[in-house]
Amino acid sequence: MILLDKTSCELLRYLIGLKEAETIMTISRELGQSRRKIYYHLEKINDALEGYGEEIVSQPRVGILLTEKQKELCRELLRHVDSRSYIMSARERMQLISLCICASKERVTIEKLMDLTEVSRNTVLNDLNEIRHQLTTEQYQVSLYSTKARGYYLDCHPLNKIQYVHSLLYHIFVEGNQAFVAVLNQKIQALFAGEKLLSGDLQAFLSQQVPLVEQDLGKKINRHELVFMLQVLPYLLLSCRNMELKKEEENSISQEFSLIRKRIEYKVAKLLSERMDSQLAVQLSDIEISLLAVLLLSYRKDRDLHATSQDFAQLQEALEAFLWRFETSSYQIENRDDLLRNLLTHCKALLFRKTYGILTKNPLTRQIRSRYADLFIFTKSCAVVLEEAWFVSLTDDDIAYLTIHIGGSLKNSPAEQRDNRxxxxxxxEGVGISKLLLKQCRDYLPNERLxxxxxxxxxxxxxxxxxxxxxxxxxxxxxxxxxxxxxxxxxxxxxxxxxxxxxxxxxxxxxxxxxxxxxxxxxxxxxxxxxxxxxxxxxxxxxxxxxxxxxxxxxxxxxxxxx
Structure with missing residues (x-):
């Protein structure tokens, strides 16, 4: 099967239309894609052309110009792709199947999954076997089963399911292809026709509520985290609603969420739930309200008026010890109080993510480890203090976030800035990244006014x-x-x-x-x-x-x- 998505097809059409050779850099600029993405989609096209014994190559100092034979083969590839559809990869197909099983209240059958993915019975069975295998390798302790009465379903502790579904949604909406996200939304909405949680009215309502929620919280949620939460919240709520909970399971998950019921986020989630019921007639259960509170607690904040509250005194003590290690080194910190406040804001959310297994990754980890290798390594050694104090294990993504905050607060050498630009x-990108970006620019433009x-x-x-x-x-x-x-x-x-x-x-x-x-x-x-x-x-x-x-x-x- 030819696995070309819409972006690959867009590149194909562009290459077919070229009258003169163009370099990868020019093509990337014209299509608004990075060169890395152009090379990626070119590789996919060449994989599809492999059966014809042809390959599209960018010639040194010339670029790409297709021969007539290559253009005809490319047109043939496009004829096999419906311009209104998206050809899913096997990984994307399995993500769609998994989300359907997680969220559906109705019995999920092979036939329903065939209609959903538009592939054969054998392909769906192979995908289900692969999903079953992948679940055995993950930390969520989730198993895939099927019976005649229930169809395909997940068997696990309710909180484990929430963690798994959040992780699945993260891989789809943050790391996935945006064309696939659009197709997934369309297919799921068609499958759950009439479901209020998937309506445009709910999305509009939630977007309008953001300023009120932030005002009630006294916090400003990171923009990227906020966009993600609005995208995935309906699917998380649907996955809660298809769980068949026994009384002891309800008590267990209620106990798991007892910690957050003391937080302001839970009160704000209840207020939001009441407004949702009043305006849209969408009622949330206590478990769903608690889940919303967990998300509000776990996502990164750009501002937190309660960062230095007394109930986080032990958190502050650990961060004080963490900073003390930096201050005894060759690194010099400026605006220490400001840095401590930002770290408190960041680490409050970090600890709730660790407590409830809410997945988040740092897209800048690789760049941080490469460009600030020494600072990353030193931050990692100092972070042992935090791990021991909080009984957690910090990943490289966690260390990279800490490195960003530290790096943005290191002292710059003074520079004269008279009559300059x-x-x-x-x-x-958030407070930490903004401060680090400012420091980077000051390093390379020391005589300008930033x-x-x-x-x-x-x-x-x-x-x-x-x-x-x-x-x-x-x-x-x-x-x-x-x-x-x-x-x-x-x-x-x-x-x-x-x-x-x-x-x-x-x-x-x-x-x-x-x-x-x-x-x-x-x-x-x-x-x-x-x-x-x-x-x-x-x-x-x-x-x-x-x-x-x-x-x-x-x-x-x-x-x-x-x-």
Missing amino acids: QIYLVCD DAVFTTEQFKSVEDILRADVLITTNEDLETDLPVIQVHPILDNEDILNITHFVKRQGLSDAATFNQDLEKLLSTYVKDSVRSQELKEKIQKLVNEKLLANAAEETEDRTKDSN
């Missing part, structure tokens, strides 16, 4: 009166007339080259030309694309180190002149 940052990091909402409120020479943003869709450059939250070598060229020359053309020329030059001598990319990054790193050294020398010269 005014630069503002726009970042919606005074503030805005969220998009804050930036839009002051855009009309803001005087800025350059905006640096991590957002893909920031609309503004000011000069702007988009970067990754953890600057890579290409980002660093771009911002230094941009600030000095008010344009990206030189940086883009340099990167293109470097890519073409290396591809002439190194045919292995992976090896070529590694060499490119090493060269960029050397150039960046030279730029940083020049900036430091410039700062030193200014200081001498002023004295």
Whole structure:
């Protein structure tokens, strides 16, 4: 079977329409996709073309231009893909089947799963066997069974099911292909036609309630976490409603949730439930209200007015000991109180995630470990204090989040900033990332004026009166007339080259030309694309180190002149 999704088909159509050769960089810019994604989808296309003995290759210094034979083969591939459908991979098919079994109140049969996935009986049976095997390798202690009376169902402790479903939804909505997410939503809504929890009215209601919930909590939930919660909450509630609980199981799960009933999040969840019942006639059980409270407790916060409350005194003591280890090292921390408050806010949510097994990953872990290797390792060694105090095991994703907060609060060397460009940052990735981004930019632009990091909402409120020479943003869709450059939250070598060229020359053309020329030059001598990319990054790193050294020398010269 040809497993091409809509993005692969979009690339196919673009390549078929080319009259002249274009480089991967140009194609990525035209399609609004990263080069990594273009290479990924090109690999999928080549897998599909393998049976025809053809392969699409990007020629060094030239790019890609299909032959007439390749164009016809590509058109043949497209004819096998319904333009209105999405061809699911085996992994995506199993995710859809699993979610259907988790959420359905009705009996789930082979025939129903065949209609849902649009594949043969044997394929569905193979998928079910693979799901059953995968469940035995995971930590949730969930088993898949089937009987004539009940169809396919999960057998497990209720809290284990909630943890498993949340993990499944995380893999789908955060790590999955957005085209697949759209298809999944359509299929599930068709399967559960008339279900109020899946209605657009509920989504609109929840979105409108966000400011009220945050006001009642005295907390601001991280934007990415909030988007995810609104996406997955209906499915989590459905998975609660299809559980057939005995009295002792209800008592057990009620006991599991007893801790959160003392928290403000539980009171706010009850208020939200009452408004939901009043406006939409959607009633939540106590277990469902408790689940909503767990989510409100577990997701990261950008602000928490209750961070230093007395009931978290022991949490603060552990973090004090954690910071003390940093202060006895060569690392120097500034704004210690501010850092401690941010760590308290972050770690409160972290502990509730650990307690209730709510999965969250850090998309920046790899970049943190690579670019801030020494700081990551030292943070990990210091974090033993927290693990012993809280009786938890911190993953590399957890350590990376702590590294982000620490890295954003390390002292910078002073620099003269007279008559230089005014630069503002726009970042919606949370407090920790925003502070670390500011520090990174100050490291590479030590003589420029970088005074503030805005969220998009804050930036839009002051855009009309803001005087800025350059905006640096991590957002893909920031609309503004000011000069702007988009970067990754953890600057890579290409980002660093771009911002230094941009600030000095008010344009990206030189940086883009340099990167293109470097890519073409290396591809002439190194045919292995992976090896070529590694060499490119090493060269960029050397150039960046030279730029940083020049900036430091410039700062030193200014200081001498002023004295």
